[in-house]
Amino acid sequence: MSDDSEAREAVGDYKAGWHDPENATIRFDFGLSEKVVRDISELKQEPEWMTDIRVKAYRHFIERPMPTWGNTEELMEIDFDKVCYFLRSSDETGSSWDDVPDDIRNTFDRLGIPEAEQKWLSGVTAQYESETVYHSIREDLEKQGVIFLDMDSGLKEHEDIVKKYFGSVIPYSDNKFSALNTAVWSGGSFIYVPKGVHVEMPVQAYFRINAKNMGQFERTLIIADEGSSIHYVEGCTAPTYSTDSLHSAVVELLALPGAHIRYTTVQNWSNNVYNLVTKRGVAHENAKIEWVDGNIGSKLTMKYPAVILKGEGAHAEVISVAYAGNGQHQDAGAKVHHMASNTTSNILSKSISKDGGRGSYRGMAKIMPKAENCRLNIVCDALILDEESRQDTYPTMEVGNPTAHCEHEASVSKVGDEQLFYLMSRGHTEAEALGMIVNGFFEPFTRELPMEYAVELNKLMSLEMEGSIG
C-alpha cells in the first residue's frame, strides 16, 4: 500500500491527519546514541555547557528504567531505535510566512494559523518536526522588552538567562522522559516578560509532526518577571500513520513575585503518537500559574501539569479535560506542592471515555509541614459513554500541616437514556444529543479557552460523537 492511501485509510474523522511529502534538508538516521546527542548539539553550534547537560541527560536516560505506573504495557512498546531524533525541514526560521517553504506553509494555512495570527494573537511560532519554521511577535511587545523566540534562538541570543533557568524547574533526572528531552531537545519556545509588562493577547505556538516515526522533543521555558502577565497557547497535530511517533516535551514556567502565567494546551495528536510530557511551573510570592490542558488526541498521553507554590500567597489553577476514544489512553491529572503558607490551589479534571477508550486521573497534592493555612480544592469528574470504556482515579494527597483546608470530590457518571431522550424530543438526533451532553461536560474547560479554540473543540467533540452512532 502506498503511503498516501495508507494514511487516508487511517485518517477517518481526524481532520489534521493528512501529511505532506517530506523534504528534509537534514535527517538523522533512526536510533539514539551519545553520538546522536553530540551531533544535535554540534549542528546547533551550542555552548559546551549545553552539550554537557545533553550528554549527562542521555546517560541518565539509558540507565533510568521505564515508569512502573501509568500504562506500562504501552510504554514498553516504544522502540527508541525506531525513532528519528532530528529532522530539519527548513534551513531558516522565517519571520514572514513568505519565507516559509511552500509545502510547510500550506500545512499551517490548512491549520488556520496565519489567519488566527492576524486576528487575535500577539505572536506565533510554528514548529515543524524538530525546528521552528516561522516566528513573529508584535512590534509593540518587542519594544517593551518581551522576548518570544524559539528555544534554539533563545539559547543563542540570551545564553545567560537560559543557563540560569534551563532545567531549574525540571532537572533531567526528574524522570525518564525529561532525561530524553534534555538529551535531544530541539525547538520549543523561550519567553521572557519583563517586570510589570502585561501581554494582553495570547501568544501561540503550534507544533506539527509530519514525518513518519518522528520524535518531537520541544523544550519550552517561560519566565514572567515580577508583576507581569502572559497567556501562552499551544496546539498540536500530526498525520495519521500506521506506525508510531513520539512527542516528549518539557515545559518549565517561572512566575516571579506577583506574575501571572496562563498556559493553554489543546493537544490533538493523531492516534499514533505517544505523548509523554513533563510540565511544571514555580510560582513565587503572590504569583499565579494556570494550566488549561486539553487532551483529545494521541495513542497514550501521560501528562500531569504541576505547580510548585514556593512563595506565600501563590495560587495554582489546573483545569484539564481528556477524551479517550478507541485505542486511546489518556493518563492525565495534576500535581500541586504547597511549599509556602497561604497558598491556594484548584484542580478541576474532566475526563470522557468512549468506544473502549481509557481515561485516568492521576493526581498528587502535597502540603508541606511548614505551610500554614493552605487551601486545596480538587474536583474530578468522569463520564463513560459505553460499557467497553474505562475510567480510573488515582488521587494522592499528603497533608503535612493541620491548618490546611482540603476538599476532594470525585464522580463517575454515565450518559443517561432519559437525558438523551429529553434532547432527542427537541429535534436533536442521538449523535447531536450526545454531542450536547459531552460539550456541556467539557464546558468548564471550554469557557477558559480563547473563543476560536472553544469553537474548534466543540466541533471536534461533536464530530467524535457522530463517528460512533448509526
Added chain:
Amino acid sequence: MVSDNKPILEVKGLKVGIEGTPILKGIDLMIPKGEIHAIMGRNGSGKTTTANVIMGHPAYEIEEGEMFLDGESLDDMEPWERSREGVFLSFQYPQSIPGLQVGNFLRKSVSSVRGEEAARGSEFREKLTSAMEELDIPKSFLSRYVNDGFSGGEKKRFEILQLMLLQPRLAVLDETDSGLDIDGIRTVSKGINSVVRGTENGALIITHYSRILEHVNPDRVHIMIGGKIVASGGPSLANLLEDNGYDWLEEQVEKGVDFE
C-alpha cells in the same frame, strides 16, 4: 377553521409494555385539530407511558396499535423525527444537562425543529423575549445550564417556553401543573392556550387534578385506569371526578354509566 377532517392525533388500539410487563392495554384516542384534551388518572395508570410513547421513547415496546399525526403514521419515526414533524412533550421530570446553556439550547432546538431560518436573527430574539416576558422568566435565565439547579416551578416554565418557541402541532403536557403555584398555573395555561386555540394544532394535557383544566378548559376529558381509558366526556367530567374521587368513578364505570 378546520381545513380537513384528519385529527391532529389519532391513537388506535395501542398496547404497550416495558420489559415484558404490559402497561397500556388498548388505548383509543382522537384529538381533532384546534382541540385540547385531558387525560386524568391516578399514579401508575399509564398516563406518563402514553405521553412517552407518543414522543417515541425507545424503552417501550409497542405490541399492538398505531399512532397518526395529522394522518401520518408515527410508528417508524425516531423521537427527533417526531419532534421535527411537530410533536412536543413537556416532561414531568425535565432532565438537566450541565454545561449546556439555555440560550444556546433554545436556538439549536428551534433550528432543528423549525429550520435554521427560524433560529436566526432578530425574529428569534423578539419571539424569545416576548415569550419569556409572558412566562415571567428573567433574562438571566438564558445563561444558566438546562434545568441544572432549577426549582420545580422554573423547570415547568422552561418546558412551556420551549413549547412556545417550537410551536408544535401536537403538544403533550405530562403533569405540567405539578410543582406550580396558582400564578404559575395561570401563566402556563396562557402559554398552552396561545399555542392551540384558534389554530389547527392540538394538545393533550395529562394531570392528576382538575386545577389546570379550569384555566385551559379542555374540549374533552378522558379518565385512565389500569392502562385503559375507562370514561370520556366533556369538561364537567373533571369536576365530577374532583368532587367524588377515583373510587366512585370506578364504581360508576363498573355499573356501565356513560359520562357523555
